[in-house]
Amino acid sequence: MYGKSSSSSNTNTILLGPLTSEHINPIGNVFIEAGSNLVKNEFGAYGEKIFGSSSSFLQSNFVSRHLSNPQYYFEVNDDYVKNKIKMILFPFLHKGHWIRATEMVGGEILYKPPYCDINAPDLYIPMMGFGTCMVLAGFFLGINGKFSPEALGVHFTTALLCWILQVLLLGATLHSLGGGGDIPLLDLVGYGGYIFTAASVVIISRIIWDHLFCAITLWESFCMGVFLVKTMKRILISEVKRVDYKHSSKRDYLLLSIAISQIPLLFWIASICVKS
Numbered sequence: 334m335y336g337k338s339s340s341s342s343n344t345n346t347i348l349l350g351p352l353t354s355e356h357i358n359p360i361g362n363v364f365i366e367a368g369s370n371l372v373k374n375e376f377g378a379y380g381e382k383i384f385g386s387s388s389s390f391l392q393s394n395f396v397s398r399h400l401s402n403p404q405y406y407f408e409v410n411d412d413y414v415k416n417k418i419k420m421i422l423f424p425f426l427h428k429g430h431w432i433r434a435t436e437m438v439g440g441e442i443l444y445k446p447p448y449c450d451i452n453a454p455d456l457y458i459p460m461m462g463f464g465t466c467m468v469l470a471g472f473f474l475g476i477n478g479k480f481s482p483e484a485l486g487v488h489f490t491t492a493l494l495c496w497i498l499q500v501l502l503l504g505a506t507l508h509s510l511g512g513g514g515d516i517p518l519l520d521l522v523g524y525g526g527y528i529f530t531a532a533s534v535v536i537i538s539r540i541i542w543d544h545l546f547c548a549i550t551l552w553e554s555f556c557m558g559v560f561l562v563k564t565m566k567r568i569l570i571s572e573v574k575r576v577d578y579k580h581s582s583k584r585d586y587l588l589l590s591i592a593i594s595q596i597p598l599l600f601w602i603a604s605i606c607v608k609s
Contacts, residue, residue, distance in 0.1 A: 406456040406519055408446035416451050417458055421530045422553070424560040431567045452567070456519065459496075459526020466492055466529050466602065469536040476540075492529070495602050499525035502594060503565070506587045510569055524564060528598060531557045535603040546603070554599050558592025565591065 420427050434450040435442050447453040470488045474480040500521050507516060531553035538549040565588055 403456075403519060405446055406454065406523060408448055409455050409457045410448040413448050413451060413455075414458060417447075417455070418530055420451060421458075421527050421560055422534065422556055424556055424563060431563050432571050433567070454520045454523035456523050456526065459523055459529060462529030462533055463492060463496070463526065465533045466536060469533060469540065473536065473540050492532075492602055495528070495598050496522075496526055499528055499598060502591060503561070506565065506591055507568065509587060510584055516568060524561065527560070528557055528595065528602070531595075532599055532602040535599060539603065550599050550603060551596065554596040555592075557595040557599070561591050561595070562588045 429451070431452055433452045434445040436445050437443075444450070444453060447455040447457075467485065467489060471480060471485050474484055503521050503525055504516075507521075535546070535550045535553055538545040569584070
């Protein structure tokens, strides 16, 4: 939009720029800009306060306690993996102690990584065991002509659910005995995932000779129960240092329940994974 101005003696054309909202309503623009800045500043500060406090809470509490160093659980070597699997499958053959080794780092006492301590938890063996169970399940379904992605997906979900139940069981037992909040979550995930090492042996026995299934499952349940009971005792005595001898019978019953629970869990994983 342009304007034109003329006079009687001399006609001069004056070109004006396009008219904008600033020229039309300057007062309204001032209020709009002020309101926009107010909303941006107030909501920005409020959001920063919310997310800042949430971030600091996670970093100072949950993350720092439970998820601070996931790389630690994968610091393994061949000797550790071999000896750890033997310890899981045959815990009564372990002649050494069950106490975790410590070291002084920067004036702080820390646990040694798995490749330096066979009693340290890891996530490498549980994840490899979980994957092995899936491969064995797919192989057995394949040789029986009943393999399908849907069937393998069901086995995957079932095994993952068993892992979660195992972790919840261990956490609830420690919490009932007064030491649940002192153990990192990834420690419990590692301890709970060792069941897939035993489950892989059970599924292999089913593939080789179906009549061995029940006997091998009961045996591996016994070995897994012994391993977890010794591990839980070590945690209560040496790691959280909360042993109430007045309620030793309660502790014994809870630890016994962990050992017994390995039977249905192993049967569930193995039978579902090779279900026809």
